[in-house]
Amino acid sequence: MTFREINSKMVEATVTPGQKLFSQRGAMLAYKGEVSFTPNMSGGQGGIMSMIGRRVANEDTPLMTVEGSGTVLFGHGGHHVQVIGLTGDTLCVEADRLLAFEGTLQQGTMFLGSQGGVMGMVRGQISGQGLFTTTLKGHGAVAVMAHGGVFEIPITPQRPVHVDPQAYVAHHGDVRNKLSTALGWRDMVGRGSGEAFQLELSGSGAVYVQASEEKL
Amino acid sequence: MFRLQGSKVLAVDMTGDAVKAKNGSMVAYDGQMAFKKMSGGGEGIRGMVTRRLTGEQMTVMEVKGHGTCWFADRASEINLVGLQGDKLYVESSNLLATDAGLRTGTSFTGMRGASQGNGLFTTTVEGHGQAAIMSDGPAVVLRVSAQYPLTVDPGAYVAHQGNLRQSFQSGVTFRTLMGEGGGEAFQIRFEGDGLVYVQPSERNTIAGDV
Secondary structure (H helix, E strand, O other), X not given: OOEEEEEOOEEEEEEOOOXXXXXXXXXXXXXXXXXXXXXXXXXXXOOHXXXXXXXXXXXXXXXXXXXXEEEEEEOOXXXXXXXXXXXXEEEEEOHHHEEEEEOOOEEEEEEHHHOOHHHHHHHHHHOOOOOEEEEEEEEEEEEEEXXXXXXXEEEEOOEOEEEOOOOEEEEEEEEEEEEEEOOOHHHHOOOOOOOOEEEEEEEEEEEEEEOOOOOO | OEEEEOOOEEEEEEEEEEEEXXXXXXXXXXXXXXXXXXXXXXXXXXXXXXXXXXXXXXXXXXXXXXXXXXXXXXXXXXXXXXEEEEEEEEOXXXXXXXXXXXXXXXXXXXXXXXXXXXOOEEEEEEXXXXXXXXXXXXXXXXXXXXXXXXXXXXXXXXXEEEEEEEEEEEOOOHHHHOOOOOOOOEEEEEEEEEEEEEOOOOOOOHHHHO
């Protein structure tokens, strides 16, 4: 594993020559060895087309490339950091929650409308995620930020999981998501339980949920 | 069944029973759940009037169903309290969830409430079952016995249970009035036999300013 959790809010990454890391710009806390940080104009991998794609999708969190040999400490804003290992599957995560990820992962942008049509777009708006989300695919590790720690809930075909959109952090695996509403007359008359909208995740995989309803 | 997942997430396994939880504190669930808004401070018309009068109108929802439900609120630390027929006094903003077997009500706190910056009333929880209370930072549980009374900063007080008498202490002197106070002008003193939950953080109170 490239990333090692030092404590709940910091990760240590080992960089070796020929191996690239991407991290959120300004998230480096300290480093040992010969490590160089290059701002990444295109905001991630891919060519100019991917860059334009990300700009349009508003998923272009400033990233930097970390190269060299040594160890780097990452942390940001006192947020809790969770390292997620990927083995060939796809992780969907909001770009501003990405702290760092290995260069072996393929970064992409996904249009939420492609998952669930119009409801997917509504979902993005309600959860404050916008219409696009970032996907990471391949083998490698990702460090994701969350407010108040993260816990993982496995999703199996028999057990779909419902998540509060504000507490949702990321998910991986073969998971379909849709926005489920529990709007009733109570919500209309202002007596709602505050849980009118939920993300319903079904399939097989895992979802990461934070212990807070605050966005980053 | 209440269990803690880490220190900031409460997981409740339900098999058709119901729990009461703070409005909007659900972060995830699996299985089938229904959410219904309720009102704290007691049931029925009497409860409604009390709530309106006391301002302790905690908005509570009733969660009912089969499966596991996870609750969390703004990354606060969660403490589980088991109640066996005794009474827990807690500020409504610090109460996350209670078993269906517990009754909630409102009680008058007097000067203590005013000094905490929480108003004059507090929420009581009684019956048999478990309650989850929140604190800013991990709470410590301090035992009060007849020989050892306890004095607490109003801003750091979270909850108490057992047979306790509380009195309000003020250390206001000439110096305080001159603006030279030590910042600890008011305290709550607990005497008797019971437990007091104290958080490692202080709310903004009048007492903290003088």
